[in-house]
Amino acid sequence: MQRGRRRAASPPAQPIASVPLTRREVLAAERSAIAPHGTLGALIRAGIAHGAGQKVGIALAATGLALAVTVPSATGISLASVDSAPVPSPETVVTAASDVPISFAAPAIGSALNPDGQLKEKLKVEASNVTPQAAKGTLAAPLKVLTPTSPFGSRINPLTGSMGEMHTGQDYAVQCSTAVFAAAGGTVTFAGWHPFGGGNRVVVDHGNGLSTSYNHLSSIGVKVGQKVQRGDQVALSGTTGASTGCHLHFEVIVDDETVDPLGWL
Numbered sequence: 001m002q003r004g005r006r007r008a009a010s011p012p013a014q015p016i017a018s019v020p021l022t023r024r025e026v027l028a029a030e031r032s033a034i035a036p037h038g039t040l041g042a043l044i045r046a047g048i049a050h051g052a053g054q055k056v057g058i059a060l061a062a063t064g065l066a067l068a069v070t071v072p073s074a075t076g077i078s079l080a081s082v083d084s085a086p087v088p089s090p091e092t093v094v095t096a097a098s099d100v101p102i103s104f105a106a107p108a109i110g111s112a113l114n115p116d117g118q119l120k121e122k123l124k125v126e127a128s129n130v131t132p133q134a135a136k137g138t139l140a141a142p143l144k145v146l147t148p149t150s151p152f153g154s155r156i157n158p159l160t161g162s163m164g165e166m167h168t169g170q171d172y173a174v175q176c177s178t179a180v181f182a183a184a185g186g187t188v189t190f191a192g193w194h195p196f197g198g199g200n201r202v203v204v205d206h207g208n209g210l211s212t213s214y215n216h217l218s219s220i221g222v223k224v225g226q227k228v229q230r231g232d233q234v235a236l237s238g239t240t241g242a243s244t245g246c247h248l249h250f251e252v253i254v255d256d257e258t259v260d261p262l263g264w265l
């Protein structure tokens with residue numbers, strides 16, 4: 001150890017090839033309860049302690065897209081879909097790359113009177129390439145009154161208390177049996193019981209990789225394959241599945257991955 005320390009603390013006076021620590025020395029530094037002195041030792045320790053975590057964090061930040069992970073637990077309750085407790089995280093998560101250009105080849109099709117036409121224009125380059133700024137306001141509210149509670153993103157599970165769970169949608173406080181509306185026109189691709197915590201769930205495909213889902217419903221008013229218009233009632237809100245009370249868990253899904261719905265509403 002003494003030899004390695006002296007080398008690390010002083011400028012390399014020998015050829016580079018002779019400087020690196022042996023595996024034994026690296027292991028000794030890693031094991032040591034006391035921080036080794038010298039820059040090299042500190043770097044080694046920092047690398048060992050933080051390298052992997054940082055990479056993961058950067059990768060997540062770079063994609064900007066949250067993984068739609070639904071992991072069935074031993075009790076059959078999905079961590080990703082357990083809901084309701086608000087989390088002190090007021091900042092909106094940016095959900096897509098911000099430097100992707102959007103084509104407005106036929107702006108006449110989209111207008112304030114034709115929101116689905118507008119959405120279609122946005123999706124011409126595929127949903128995953130639509131910037132949050134461009135996507136904002138393209139989906140209609142799934143409830144008459146939106147009272148946001150638990151936001152999209154990493155949070156502490158309100159039932160299990162586990163840390164760092166991915167909350168795959170935006171929760172809205174709403175009484176049970178309140179009308180739930182399609183956020184845009186499309187085709188119903190799922191209408192039934194979601195085995196991983198969503199309870200009664202409806203999924204509407206809006207085309208070009210964009211879907212929305214409505215969860216914990218008390219009843220479902222549409223069937224798979226049915227075409228719906230923006231604003232059509234598709235269900236009544238409820239608290240079925242992994243839910244701690246009446247609310248709507250609303251998801252926006254881009255290319256099979258959930259993103260922050262607030263970027264689209």
Ligand SMILES: [Zn+2]
Binds near residue numbers: 084150169248249250
């Ligand atoms: Zn939720």
